[in-house]
Amino acid sequence: MTNDELPDPPAIVEMKKLDDEYLELEKEYQKQLSALMAKYTSRQKPFLDQRAKLLLEGGADTGAIEDTATGTPALKGFWLEAMRNHPDLQEEIEEWDGPVLEHLRDLVVKQLDDSDSSKGFRLSFHFAPNPYFENAVLSKEYHTHEESPYSADLSVDEIRGCTIKWKPGKDVTVEKVKASGKKKAKSAKAAKETIEPRSSFFRTFFRSLKKDGQIPEEVDLHEAAMQIGMMNDNPSEKELLRHMMGSDYAAGSVFRESLVPFAVRWYTGEAAPDDDDDDEDDDDDEDGEEEDGEEDDDSEEEDEDEEDAKGAKGKSKQKPQAEAKKEECKQQ
Secondary structure, three states: OOHHHOOOOHHHHHHHHHHHHHHHHHHHHHHHHHHHHHHHHHHHHHHHHHHHHHHHHOOOOOOOOOOOOOOOOOOOOHHHHHHHOOOOOHHHOOHHHHHHHOOEEEEEEEEOOOOOHHHEEEEEEEEOOOOOEOOOEEEEEEEEEEOOOOOOOEEEEEEEOOOOOEOOOOOOOEEEEEOOOOOOOOOOOOOOEEEEEOOOHHHHOOOOEEOOOOOOOOOOHHHHHHHOOOHHHOOOHHHHHHHHHHHHHHHHHHHHHHHOOOHHHHHHOOOOOOOHHHHHHHHHHHHHHHHHHHHHHHHHHHHHHHHOOOOOOOOOOOOOOOOOOOOOOOOO
16 A cells, blocks of 8 residues: 555544635635625726726817827827836837837726636727728637635636738738849849748737647747747747746736726836836945045055155045946837
């Protein structure tokens, strides 16, 4: 009989009973918590609806409407600017994504199951009519489940993106690349061009991934491993897929928990981390080094004075003050 087959000691049996009773209360707590979250989410929704209304028509009475051809006429590119100011999202947006995201009208988050928050959520990107694609809404769903009743960890089972119906010649996820110049074009015809995929928020964010599925063929495995910090680990495709889904879920959670609720603060930059403390630390370090240097110079001068037989005073060697290196917030 192996250790696994041995019966539990009486103390373990009793403690497991206590553990089960505790777990029942925990489940009841989670149920009540989900109901409370649903209640307050419903109460918060009117504020988000009012925000969307202000962005759409809020500037009409004051003449503040900037551009009626964009998704948020009251503040052109509101969502684009908010995303660019968020440190967890700004690197996901390429230059060619910007003009498309200017047509984003509203961003809506909804739990997949109001009675159980562990089952995931849906992000809906509502767009104004635009010259890029036919869709009025681009959606993305995160399907999750509680991995173990003894921990708060969630397992991502599936990420369902959507198909973007790009208008002819308007797909920003691809680019035209001229063919190699090894072969000369016949007569006066222009060199041949090929369509190749390129990095884009609309390519990476709206793709679908499944726990037991395959990594999309378009994904560069080396680049994907580098992006999630696994380049030197030689991960298997299964490991890489798991990390990709985890990273994707984290990005979706940023929208749900941070950007959508407080979008105006990200738009203005107020919610962005303040780098002043780091700058002050750099200044203090430089000042400290400078003071140390001046003390060394003073001691050297005193030695020179003592050794000077003629009693001439040593000359002060004052260093120019170093300029503080300040990192400016990049407005992309």
